[in-house]
Amino acid sequence: MTEAPTLNLKIEFGGGLELLFDNKRSHRVALPPPPPSDTQAAPTDINYLIQWMKDNLLRERAELFIENGTVRPGILVLVNDTDWELEGEGEYELKEGDEVVFISTLHGG
Amino acid sequence: MAPRSCALCNDARAILKRPKTGQQICKDCFFKVFETEVHNTITEANLFKPGDRVAIGASGGKDSTVLAYVMKTLNERYHYDLELFLLSIDEGITGYRDDSLETVKRNQEQYDMPLKILSYDELYGWTMDRIVSTIGKKNNCTFCGVFRRQALDRGATALHVDHIVTGHNADDIAETVLMNIMRGDIARLGRCTAICTKGEDTIRRSKPFKYAYEKEIVMYAYFKKLDYFSTECIYSPDAYRGHARAFLKDLEAARPSAIIDIIHSGEAFEVKEEIKATQKVQQTCKRCGYMSSNDLCKACTLLEGLERGMSAAVITDRARRKLEAEGPTPADLRTIPFFHPPTASASPAVEVESTA
Numbered sequence: 016m017t018e019a020p021t022l023n024l025k026i027e028f029g030g031g032l033e034l035l036f037d038n039k040r041s042h043r044v045a046l047p048p049p050p051p052s053d054t055q056a057a058p059t060d061i062n063y064l065i066q067w068m069k070d071n072l073l074r075e076r077a078e079l080f081i082e083n084g085t086v087r088p089g090i091l092v093l094v095n096d097t098d099w100e101l102e103g104e105g106e107y108e109l110k111e112g113d114e115v116v117f118i119s120t121l122h123g124g
Numbered sequence: 125m126a127p128r129s130c131a132l133c134n135d136a137r138a139i140l141k142r143p144k145t146g147q148q149i150c151k152d153c154f155f156k157v158f159e160t161e162v163h164n165t166i167t168e169a170n171l172f173k174p175g176d177r178v179a180i181g182a183s184g185g186k187d188s189t190v191l192a193y194v195m196k197t198l199n200e201r202y203h204y205d206l207e208l209f210l211l212s213i214d215e216g217i218t219g220y221r222d223d224s225l226e227t228v229k230r231n232q233e234q235y236d237m238p239l240k241i242l243s244y245d246e247l248y249g250w251t252m253d254r255i256v257s258t259i260g261k262k263n264n265c266t267f268c269g270v271f272r273r274q275a276l277d278r279g280a281t282a283l284h285v286d287h288i289v290t291g292h293n294a295d296d297i298a299e300t301v302l303m304n305i306m307r308g309d310i311a312r313l314g315r316c317t318a319i320c321t322k323g324e325d326t327i328r329r330s331k332p333f334k335y336a337y338e339k340e341i342v343m344y345a346y347f348k349k350l351d352y353f354s355t356e357c358i359y360s361p362d363a364y365r366g367h368a369r370a371f372l373k374d375l376e377a378a379r380p381s382a383i384i385d386i387i388h389s390g391e392a393f394e395v396k397e398e399i400k401a402t403q404k405v406q407q408t409c410k411r412c413g414y415m416s417s418n419d420l421c422k423a424c425t426l427l428e429g430l431e432r433g434m435s436a437a438v439i440t441d442r443a444r445r446k447l448e449a450e451g452p453t454p455a456d457l458r459t460i461p462f463f464h465p466p467t468a469s470a471s472p473a474v475e476v477e478s479t480a
């Protein structure tokens with residue numbers, strides 16, 4: 016089994032979510048591969064990225080970002096400018112250079 | 125995974141899954157269907173007639189920013205022949221409204237629309253900052269809601285507009301339907317899905333985004349790179365509304381049509397005439413001339429409570445009686461300038477903020 020590489024990704028926030036992430040709208044991150052498990056290789060997918068972001072990028076109020084292992088309902092996700100609902104949502108497997116955007120729809124209009 | 129092509133043009137790559145239909149569509153088709161559906165909402169409800177002066181209630185947030193952009197686009201594309209204005213209310217909330225008003229000022233230039241800003245401070249002599257520092261965070265949303273409604277009408281009257289459009293979207297309306305059911309407010313339930321409301325002599329108010337999903341509004345703003353402001357009001361949380369919204373988002377995640385289904389349910393309720401009749405007859409406020417169902421309008425009552433240091437007076441009947449027992453209203457009490465409701469006569473030139 017070959018070990019998955021570290022992926023360089025661009026993460027963007029909008030709709031007020033940036034407030035939870037050091038008030039920075041744009042982040043470049045090096046996402047390490049998931050820890051190996053003896054059963055099977057864990058995928059480097061968006062579900063894993065969300066968990067990793069919670070542990071490494073998020074500064075406050077995790078409950079406004081993550082709920083039941085995925086983003087809280089009302090947060091839109093785009094992968095390379097495409098709605099993640101077209102890309103398998105959390106199961107989308109990330110590639111080097113991917114750009115992932117998280118936008119909250121919950122803030123006032 | 126091979127990229128899917130658009131369900132509408134069968135050509136370009138799909139970038140969005142529509143919550144309403146589940147269709148996967150490309151960027152250009154998305155812009156087109158989103159705009160066309162708003163246009164259909166407007167024409168099917170006969171919202172405007174040529175020559176109307178229309179104010180867009182602009183907060184700087186996503187919904188009203190997209191609304192201003194789409195109203196301008198449709199007005200030009202379909203020759204509505206409307207005169208469009210931006211109308212903003214400055215509640216006086218440091219770090220929230222002052223920042224969002226900067227966004228509205230940029231929108232004024234980007235969309236080339238005259239802007240009028242009316243502040244609580246100039247109208248009522250109180251900013252929300254001062255109200256909250258006086259009464260605390262418990263009932264401040266009541267004050268803000270009553271004050272905003274009247275301020276919008278007065279701002280619209282100053283602009284001599286016929287009509288105010290607001291950015292309320294399908295999610296907002298579904299949320300209001302749920303809240304009215306949960307509160308047992310059947311009279312409001314009967315009214316809250318109306319696309320256009322009009323009091324006796326009030327200015328018409330309507331919601332061109334009544335059937336537009338919040339997800340699509342946010343995606344539209346994202347793909348058009350529109351400039352909007354997004355932070356929660358620092359005084360808000362209306363906890364009850366927050367729960368209703370979270371519940372609605374959970375429903376939508378399980379079944380996206382839930383939003384439109386709830387609106388349709390709200391529309392289908394037939395509210396009995398005797399319940400509708402509990403709405404009191406409208407008169408004008410004896411103190412400020414604004415529409416009211418009592419001698420004093422809600423804003424005047426709230427303002428008197430604030431000025432006399434008895435703000436609870438407006439929240440409960442018992443406190444209200446206490447206020448009355450404290451004696452008559454002092455003659456030098458701060459009041460709201462007298463309101464002269466709009467008349468059908470020709471609209472004179474109005475003062476608006478210059479773009480400079």
Ligand SMILES: [Zn+2]
Pocket residue numbers: 130131132133134135136149150151152153154
């Ligand atoms: Zn297309």
Ligand SMILES: [Zn+2]
Pocket residue numbers: 409410411412413414420421422423424425460
């Ligand atoms: Zn009054």
